[in-house]
Amino acid sequence: MPKRSMLEDDPLEDFDRREVTVDDVTKVVHVAGRGPAVIVMPEMPGISPHVARFARWVRDAGFAVYMPSLFGRDGAVAGAEEGKEVFRRACVSSEFRAFAAAAEATTATAAAGRSSPVTGWLRSLARLAHEERGGPGVGAIGMCFTGNFALTMMLEPAMLAPVLAQPSLPLDDPAGLDITPAEITDVRRRLDRDDLTVLAYRFQGDRFCRAQRFAAYAEALGDRFVARTLPDSAAAQDVPPFFEQFVASPHSVVTAHLIDEADQPTIAARDEILAFFAQRLAV
Numbered sequence: 001m002p003k004r005s006m007l008e009d010d011p012l013e014d015f016d017r018r019e020v021t022v023d024d025v026t027k028v029v030h031v032a033g034r035g036p037a038v039i040v041m042p043e044m045p046g047i048s049p050h051v052a053r054f055a056r057w058v059r060d061a062g063f064a065v066y067m068p069s070l071f072g073r074d075g076a077v078a079g080a081e082e083g084k085e086v087f088r089r090a091c092v093s094s095e096f097r098a099f100a101a102a103a104e105a106t107t108a109t110a111a112a113g114r115s116s117p118v119t120g121w122l123r124s125l126a127r128l129a130h131e132e133r134g135g136p137g138v139g140a141i142g143m144c145f146t147g148n149f150a151l152t153m154m155l156e157p158a159m160l161a162p163v164l165a166q167p168s169l170p171l172d173d174p175a176g177l178d179i180t181p182a183e184i185t186d187v188r189r190r191l192d193r194d195d196l197t198v199l200a201y202r203f204q205g206d207r208f209c210r211a212q213r214f215a216a217y218a219e220a221l222g223d224r225f226v227a228r229t230l231p232d233s234a235a236a237q238d239v240p241p242f243f244e245q246f247v248a249s250p251h252s253v254v255t256a257h258l259i260d261e262a263d264q265p266t267i268a269a270r271d272e273i274l275a276f277f278a279q280r281l282a283v
Helices: 048-059 078-091 100-105 116-132 150-153 181-194 211-224 241-247 265-281
Strands: 016-022 025-032 037-040 065-067 136-143 159-165 198-203 225-228
Touching: 016 116, 016 181, 025 048, 025 116, 037 048, 048 065, 048 265, 065 116, 065 211, 078 241, 116 136, 136 150, 136 265, 150 159, 150 181, 159 181, 159 241, 159 265, 181 211, 198 211, 211 225, 225 265
Parallel strands: 037 065, 037 136, 136 159, 159 198, 198 225
Antiparallel strands: 016 025, 025 065
């Protein structure tokens, strides 16, 4: 894959920009590649050049990438203030459950432990991608704001390979999982029944995905939850303005904080994820 600047907007010209309607909701999805499908969900504040680079790595490893636009400007290097506004809008959007306390304060139908509503649409996207691309099933990786979503997507039978990269919701509960107790029980049963695992990644000093969250996942999923914690020293220091001003800790394992050099722990994480997809989705 040719080198691209991570400091310039990415035109995404090698992706097919599609308007995909499932469950009567239409969203833009950028599609590229051949082979079994992998859903690459963006991190905050959107499909950045770093996210697109990771999607291309997945594509070049032999998969059809489906990269949905969920927030922000697609391909943009968002400035600090623009990224802050994208984050603010996502936090109040009905599609995302950013805060556990907000759910607790609402009616019983929106009780604490609720999944973000957008995960229903993403499960339907996974089903559509499987229908279009075939193979044993579909993989998915969520990052940061979407990090938890790949787990809830396991309620879709086509999903076989979930990866959680620095799952950050809910923002106000370090041990929160952004999934209902009934759903995580169903996911655990499915993992056991089908002999599947969940891969998860975080940096040790991440302020948004803390050790308590991984401990809660491990308690709920047992040895089906395979966690990787990278040292803070493995994170890139030169990051986009939004990350420099508002994240201020190692966070994005395979995107903004990845060091694209041989023998780096973040490159090893990337390679492990690609091998995981290959193992689970091999035709």
